[in-house]
Amino acid sequence: MGQLVAGVWQENEIRTLDGRFQRPATVFRNWVTADGSAGPTGTGGFPAEAGRYHLYVSHACPWAHRTMIFRKLKKLEDAISVSVVAPLMEQEGWVFGAPGTEDTVNGTRRLAEVYLLADPKFTGRVSVPVLWDKQRATIVNNESSEIIRMLNSAFAAFTDDRVDYYPAELRREIDAVNDLVYANVNNGVYRTGFAATQEAYEEAFRALFDTLAALEERLATQRYLVGNRLTEADWRLVTTLVRFDAVYVGHFKCNWKRIVDYPNLSGYLRDLYQVPGVAGTVHLDHIKQHYYGSHRRINPTGIVPLGPEPDFAAPHDRGRFAAQDTARASSRPSDSESRDS
Structure with missing residues (x-):
């Protein structure tokens, strides 16, 4: 586990206050909108366009999983490309490679490098999901709850799905x-x-x-x-x-x-x-390998249990x-x- 401090990677423990886990706030809070106008937070200049935006995700992460579900439900696979980090997160944080994918947009080896492309002096956790703008070469947003709302409505011109999940x-x-x-x-x-x-x-x-x-x-x-x-x-x-x-x-x-x-x-x-379409977004192998293999303070041996085998079907x-x-x-x-x- 670690984070970037003024652009430099540093190892540190999970943050707690009086023994209580403290989740850091996400930092990049711009919005993609249909016409490029500013969203509820951040600045404008990010109009919805097919092929312009890229998602960085982990199949293990529940926050990133939300965005993959919305990308599938809203039929945006051809409009928004994606790279998947490997499930095991060790000293360097999230990295690209099998059984995930390569970084097909920026060619980086670590997700931290993507954050540094957006802000060379970035301080904070390097988290997924990340919505990247290929044209402006920067991170638009790394807050999952906001990204799913963008996918829900901003890209209506590029899909025939008209279901509104936030009426x-x-x-x-x-x-x-x-x-x-x-x-x-x-x-x-x-x-x-x-x-x-x-x-x-x-x-x-x-x-x-x-x-x-x-x-x-x-x-x-x-x-x-x-x-x-x-x-x-x-x-x-x-x-x-x-x-x-x-x-x-x-x-x-x-x-x-x-x-x-x-x-x-x-x-x-x-x-x-x-x-x-939802079942294809669930990857229990990535999920179990990430949690049991990455959190060595909780599971020092890194042994991944074989069970259970839930029958969601x-x-x-x-x-x-x-x-x-x-x-x-x-x-x-x-x-x-x-x-x-």
Whole structure:
């Protein structure tokens, strides 16, 4: 583990405060927009164009995984190219090469070199995902939650997919769900696994499983996190769920329950995994090799367990909610019946 300090790579430990894991804020916060105007943060000058932008990702990383799902769902594979780092992160941080790919845009060997191309004096963590602008030779953004919103809407001219995963009328509810899930689940597994004191571990552990219990209850009465419409909130959660039983239960000591022990959450996970194209974005080999092989403070031997082998392709019953919606709609009186009553 390490980071860049004024452009120089330095080894350091995972950051904690009073034993509690502290996730550093992402730094590059510009936006690609349809017309190149400035987004919610940063400056303008990044118009959506086919072939102009490149994603740097890790198949192991849940944050990067979000962007690969959106790239697939929005049919942007021909518009946005991608390079994949190798799963094992050691003294030099993320590096390119098998079983990942080469850096096909800048020809670098380490992801840190990409950051230095954007800012030779950069200070901070070298994280994925990274959205790179080939034309301006710089990083546009390295915040996954913002990149998926760009992929959702900015590149509409280059795809025939018109599904909106962040519809205006649902944004308030989506944002509220995202806040809960990010703090206690997405980042909660890291707060649990990287805790440096018993108190910090138990605090994060209880928040994690209290939230999973609440999500299990929520999903008992609706197919997705925001009613029966698939939104970005679901894709933000699912990349943590897909790693949970294989990694977080054992490696991060998140072992009160497995996802398979929650009937609604496990069915929901299988439902999303089975959305066309999503299964191809899941790489359990990269996931397990990264966590068990890279975090030597947690797993000093680097031994990667052979199990478990989750069956995300197994049948689920989440389609029952669509049937319920159809039944409710057919039972409602028509407009003429309403007027006659």
